[in-house]
Amino acid sequence: MNIDQIIKSKIVEAVQALYGQTIQADSVQIQNTRKDVEGDMTVVVFPFLRISRKSPEQTATELGEYLKSHVGAVDDFLVVKGFLNLLISKAYWVTVLEDAANNQEFGLTPANENSPLVMVEYSSPNTNKPLHLGHIRNNLLGYSIGEIIKANGNNLVKTNIVNDRGIHICKSMYAWQKWGEGKTPENTGVKGDHLVGDFYVLFDKHYKAEISELMASGLSKEEAEQQAPSIVAAREMLLKWEARDPEVIKLWEMMNQWVYDGFDITYKELGVDFDKIYYESDTYLVGKEEVLRGLKEGLFHQREDQSVWADLTADGLDEKILLRSDGTSVYMTQDIGTAKLRFNDYKIDKMIYVVGNEQNYHFQVLSVLLDKLGFDWGKGLHHFSYGMVELPHGKMKSREGTVVDADDLMAEMVDVARRTSEELGKLEGYSDDELAETYKTIALGALKYFMLKVDPKKNMLFNPEESIDFNGNTGPFIQYTYARIRSVIRKAEASGIQVTKKLDVALSISEKEQELIKSLSLFPAAVKEAGDTYSPAIIANYIYSLVKEFNQFYHDHSILGEQDEAIRNFRLVLSQTIANVVKSGMNLLGIRVPERM
RNA sequence: GCCUCGGUAGCUCAGUUGGAUAGAGCAACUGCCUUCUAAGCAGUAGGUCAUGGGUUCGAAUCCCGUCCGGGGUACCA
Known part of the structure; x- marks a missing residue:
């Protein structure tokens, strides 16, 4: 208690x-x-x-x-x-520190085989373009919320649904076929997802030109958009794909593989991973079956043009299309199929979808539809709805080239971390590998903390010029504090100081030290609240205030220079325990901490 | 139009679910490295919590109206 x-x-x-x-x-x-x-x-x-x-x-x-x-x-x-x-009483606080210091899992609740199984879906990219800043927020939130769920006594399955089919994929494929000149990641040296993305942009360029041309010859905008040769060809390709045309399938498999190889690199760099990946090309037919079953059971209705609809007006929602008039699937169809497969594969107690708030309505509908189709977990699904990342100029548009590319951004931040570290010159004696690791740790710490410290529900602004900061309320500031503590601990070890975690309750501790223990004691509650509210920001803000206080203490008190051995020991235990909490807290955010920086 | 989320310092964000004199960082200015890492610490300045009402011992927080902004309302995902 x-x-x-x-x-x-x-x-x-x-x-x-x-x-x-x-x-x-x-x-x-x-x-x-x-x-x-x-x-x-x-x-x-x-x-x-x-x-x-x-x-x-x-x-x-x-x-x-x-x-x-x-x-x-x-x-x-x-x-x-x-x-x-x-x-x-001070004695009480000393015992609080003693308990925390002797508990490696302080603040965390490990799961066992009887704990609930939570599945978190995040990332969910399209295979027609590389990942950008918006995906970064999604990936970081998804990974972090997974760690927080684990820390609150749950088993976790991380999953990803890859959007690998549809008209947008065919656009890149068509553009490559028509204007690609046999380019591959190998012969150009361009990362696969970027190469495919380039063709997606190229498609749009030609498509727009065709539209203007047609409009100049007298067609309306709508007609031009429908009749432009490029879009006609892409649609044709989609039909061939659905008919399993061998040549189209071969092209699709080749280009998708390029993208997957590219994504693998980006995911690895970001430090996120998945236990199970689903592909829309495997799930959309399952969804279609479910919709047809629902139609047969009278849950849905068919219009004259053969399209299938769900009437959700009784649930306070609108009518929703589930199958197009040509029988092809929409987004909702495949989400139904994916859900079915997942619940067949795992004994899921809770399903969490990490998807932007622009899809709030979609998930409201999905929940009702799954419920109608007889899946008892439909009502309980949780849409972890997060806000958009905006740039100073406004929204990101991939086709207009106003996106912040994930790979570029990470590389740029590593570069800034390297330059800053070199200027400060505190890493002497490190090997090239150790240096590279440390730069990456700092760079990603800055990026991740920046994106996770704000309330996930809210939109956030990313200013590329100003957001790469390593001072103040930032990841590197927290990492720096950790490195400082580690440095002191190493010095203590080197000079043969024995640390004992048995503390004397009669110790006369300072006001600041008492404050620090009080802050430490708040960690378990922060982990729980972060889990209850699905908010990594709670953890981020908690660590920041803890670390800020520690730096004040560090400034005013000498640890190794303290003459009284009992107090010196107490301060070492206090510092070490704070370092542990910082490390496990940052771990919940997917951020590593360096030994030196 | 309808639905929904938001508006807190020049900028980016907190604000413990209704509690005391609303807090951090950045930017600006001023101090502090011969002492465990100055990516740090301390200080100055910066506010009509969009706005008008209401609820009560007490409101940035809850309710209603108004203004401004984001998102949704597609046979796009």
């Missing part, structure tokens, strides 16, 4: 003893005491005034007296403006 819970339960007792009424422990409000007021924690007494029928000051005093005499950890209290501020 932590101090919060102890105080809450004792307040319940106190209210019962003093005023003869029963209240719920959860209703007791406890908060951190303001920095400018003396005290460690504060009980808000205003809600009890109705019960006590006394002034805030008097009520607070009576409750304070009760806590002081009934809770060992409460040394004293003071009442300010009707708030009851408690002073917690």
